[in-house]
Amino acid sequence: MISCYVIGELHTVESLCMYLSDYPLTQLKGYAVQRPESFDAVYSIRPDIVFVDVAFLSGSNGWLERIKQFSSIVLVSENTEMAFEAFEHSAFDYLLRPITFNRFVKSINKFDHLTQLAHSIHSPRKQQVVDSFFIKADSKGLKEFLIKCDQLIYIQAMQNYVVLHMENDQRFSCHNSMKEMEDSLPANCFSRIHKSYIINDEKITAIEGNTVMLNGDETNKLLIGSTYRKAFFEKKAQKMIKKKVGVQIFSYSRLAVALITFGGVLIKAKAIGEFNIQF
Secondary structure: OEEEEEEOOHHHHHHHHHHHHHOOOEEEEEEEOOOOOOOHHHHHHOOOEEEEEHHHOOOOOHHHHHHOOOOEEEEEEOOHHHHHHHHHOOOOEEEEOOOOHHHHHHHHHHHHHHHHHHHHHHOOOOOOOOOEEEEEOOOOOOOEEEEEHHHEEEEEEOOOOEEEEEHHHOEEEEOOOHHHHHHHOOOOOEEEEEOOEEEEHHHEEEEEOOEEEEOOEEEEEEEOOHHHHHHHHHHHHOOOOOOOOOOOEEEEOOOOEEEEEEOOEEEEEEOOOOEEEEO
């Protein structure tokens, strides 16, 4: 629920209180028909939105600055000329009197959308884990099959459906798009390598050039599309064992003569004392 408080003239308070009470997303937490001498009630409630009549903004507005620390402000006025006031006071929205219900709903929905967007940005995304899922094997959805991820080799796009290639030469088809399949499967286990293919990373047995072999079967040798190539090889690189470059040290005794190749040039070096060369 979006908690709200109204500070305004009688007609403004009456219409907004009625809208706030009727709309399912909002909850009326309080109101003031005139500018209150004390804003302690607002400070203690800390509503999500405070509707304020611009007529109450004359003089010192320290109270408004304090409210903005925990609430979004929606200014209300009877003319568009005061819209600049909303901009100056960093108001979330600006409503004209008489306030229509449709305009009120638009403002509330805007607040709800931006709040959810901000929450999704700041909240850590949970790792998606899927062991199995159901598909509808016919257009009427009368027959459903349980697909176990550890038995799924890859998914192939056809015309208006997809084919799931399973172990033991089993195949299932369903009327879903590749985008729907890609969004539903965990990205840490499955990779889109082509507009027509989504593969199970655990079934990869070899990668050669721009092709990938699955389940050790030449018939499951699929092309990696140029659009998906960079992301796939970056993901694959995370599993690559890096080769460490070793250091070889050669010691030469006094008066030794060595032939050293440096930068493709053969150099004859004569040592007076013992020295080391590192590669």
